Amino acid sequence: MIITSKQNPHFKELKDLLTKKVRDEKNRFLIFGEDLFEIAEKRGKIIETFSTDANLYYDTTLSEALMKDLTPTVTSYKVGAILEKIDYVSNNNNNIIILDDVQDPDNVGAIFRSAACFNFDKLLLSNESADTYNDKTIRASRGGIFYLEVRRADLVEEIKSLKEKGYLIVGTEASGIQDLTKIYTSHKYAVIFGNEGKGIKKEILDLCDFSVGIKIDNLESLNVAHSASIIMHELRKNQGE
Amino acid sequence: MIITSKQNPHFKELKDLLTKKVRDEKNRFLIFGEDLFEIAEKRGKIIETFSTDANLYYDTTLSEALMKDLTPTVTSYKVGAILEKIDYVSNNNNNIIILDDVQDPDNVGAIFRSAACFNFDKLLLSNESADTYNDKTIRASRGGIFYLEVRRADLVEEIKSLKEKGYLIVGTEASGIQDLTKIYTSHKYAVIFGNEGKGIKKEILDLCDFSVGIKIDNLESLNVAHSASIIMHELRKNQGE
Numbered sequence: 404m405i406i407t408s409k410q411n412p413h414f415k416e417l418k419d420l421l422t423k424k425v426r427d428e429k430n431r432f433l434i435f436g437e438d439l440f441e442i443a444e445k446r447g448k449i450i451e452t453f454s455t456d457a458n459l460y461y462d463t464t465l466s467e468a469l470m471k472d473l474t475p476t477v478t479s480y481k482v483g484a485i486l487e488k489i490d491y492v493s494n495n496n497n498n499i500i501i502l503d504d505v506q507d508p509d510n511v512g513a514i515f516r517s518a519a520c521f522n523f524d525k526l527l528l529s530n531e532s533a534d535t536y537n538d539k540t541i542r543a544s545r546g547g548i549f550y551l552e553v554r555r556a557d558l559v560e561e562i563k564s565l566k567e568k569g570y571l572i573v574g575t576e577a578s579g580i581q582d583l584t585k586i587y588t589s590h591k592y593a594v595i596f597g598n599e600g601k602g603i604k605k606e607i608l609d610l611c612d613f614s615v616g617i618k619i620d621n622l623e624s625l626n627v628a629h630s631a632s633i634i635m636h637e638l639r640k641n642q643g644e
Numbered sequence: 645m646i647i648t649s650k651q652n653p654h655f656k657e658l659k660d661l662l663t664k665k666v667r668d669e670k671n672r673f674l675i676f677g678e679d680l681f682e683i684a685e686k687r688g689k690i691i692e693t694f695s696t697d698a699n700l701y702y703d704t705t706l707s708e709a710l711m712k713d714l715t716p717t718v719t720s721y722k723v724g725a726i727l728e729k730i731d732y733v734s735n736n737n738n739n740i741i742i743l744d745d746v747q748d749p750d751n752v753g754a755i756f757r758s759a760a761c762f763n764f765d766k767l768l769l770s771n772e773s774a775d776t777y778n779d780k781t782i783r784a785s786r787g788g789i790f791y792l793e794v795r796r797a798d799l800v801e802e803i804k805s806l807k808e809k810g811y812l813i814v815g816t817e818a819s820g821i822q823d824l825t826k827i828y829t830s831h832k833y834a835v836i837f838g839n840e841g842k843g844i845k846k847e848i849l850d851l852c853d854f855s856v857g858i859k860i861d862n863l864e865s866l867n868v869a870h871s872a873s874i875i876m877h878e879l880r881k882n883q884g885e
Contacts, residue, residue, distance in 0.1 A: 509750075513867060513870065516863065516866070516867060516870075517866060517867070517870055519861075519862045519863050520860035520861060520862060520863050520865075520866050521860065521861070522861050522862070545863055545864075545865075545867075546863060547862070547863055550862045550863070581881075617877065618880075618881075619761035619762065620760075620761060620762070620763050621760045621761060621763070621788070621791045622757060622760050622761050622786055622787060622788055622791070623786075624761075624786075625757070625758060625761050625873070626754060626757060626758070626786075628870070629754065629757075629758055629869070629870060629873040632866070632870040632873060632874055633873055633874055633877045636858065636874045640822075640859075
């Protein structure tokens with residue numbers, strides 16, 4: 404049976420997952436497109452699959468119009484899935500990336516992508532950062548989200564607790580030092596990236612052991628996701644040497 | 645006088661500049677928003693300014709509806725300008741960044757932004773790369789475009805000519821070497837970044853002296869603009885030491 408009506412109760416359930424509120428309540432999210440689907444099959448917890456192609460084996464078949472209704476801003480997808488959110492599991496990897504109110508979903512997704520590429524697997528986001536599970540973030544992550552343990556929390560409390568556990572807490576700001584040696588030779592560290600316009604909040608900077616920065620000319624700032632990629636790459640490169 | 649009609653001939657001229665064809669014919673482009681306006685005043689060749697605010701001193705006043713009509717996808721702008729395209733001037737800076745069919749305007753704009761931040765000022769783009777002067781590219785560049793000499797050309801011809809002039813030609817690909825020493829110790833070099841999906845075309849790679857790469861895990865690739873930022877940062881950092 405192909406679902407063709409927007410009034411169909413099951414389609415309404417799917418569509419409700421486009422809102423953060425429902426995603427949070429149900430602890431589920433949506434992905435679209437074959438590339439993400441493939442990674443989700445390997446690394447995610449799939450609850451239900453759906454497709455516009457009734458001839459293939461998927462749990463649910465949607466008309467092309469309904470699929471388009473779920474993803475209005477992008478080129479048409481043929482497949483999608485409902486997934487369970489990924490748990491944050493404490494493990495032995497001691498490096499943490501922290502985002503303090505990074506608000507553009509594309510930036511958060513881009514940081515997820517690079518974090519996965521550079522083997523960072525723990526991300527802590529302030530509650531005011533862009534939603535982790537919205538379609539833009541997931542697409543920009545290129546599946547990176549399936550390699551990460553992502554958690555949202557009150558950063559002040561979390562950072563205080565990390566300091567008690569012996570973590571080196573490192574801020575990033577234009578005026579920071581350009582030498583990362585103290586970070587990558589440290590046993591356990593957390594590096595914080597701040598809001599696109601305002602940078603890291605003062606109350607968070609005050610908790611940092613020190614800050615690092617990237618020297619730039621001409622413009623006011625680098626994009627925060629690019630800064631994160633540059634610093635994550637440097638940390639991994641030096642750690643590997 | 646406030647222009648309020650979409651049929652107004654001058655408004656039509658403005659709107660025509662949203663298309664690449666007209667931008668190319670007239671050698672002009674549009675910018676919007678106060679941040680870009682401020683940089684354009686310092687570094688660009690402004691032909692005409694326009695605003696929704698009749699009380700301020702601008703050449704042309706547009707109704708808010710017409711301004712919105714020019715920039716439908718973004719939050720409302722109050723000011724804008726028509727600018728003359730920036731000439732490519734040969735100077736003594738020997739480093740060139742080359743984009744081989746980078747097709748996403750956001751990626752091209754992001755590379756412009758980082759290039760300006762890291763003091764690269766010459767960019768050469770293949771004819772199939774995203775248009776340099778579309779609104780998305782310019783916005784993503786955050787004004788970086790005003791610090792760059794950007795030129796579009798047939799890359800094979802250009803690279804052959806650069807080789808004759810003694811340039812080291814360096815490709816980027818996943819399998820490339822991770823050591824940039826040979827680049828930043830070179831007198832003159834050009835580094836090439838390829839298409840988002842396909843990388844650098846074989847005929848272009850064949851012209852390269854060698855390729856560099858960034859080691860990654862988990863995912864298939866880094867975003868091309870992030871790769872460019874990482875490599876440009878490394879080159880500048882090492883050159884400065």
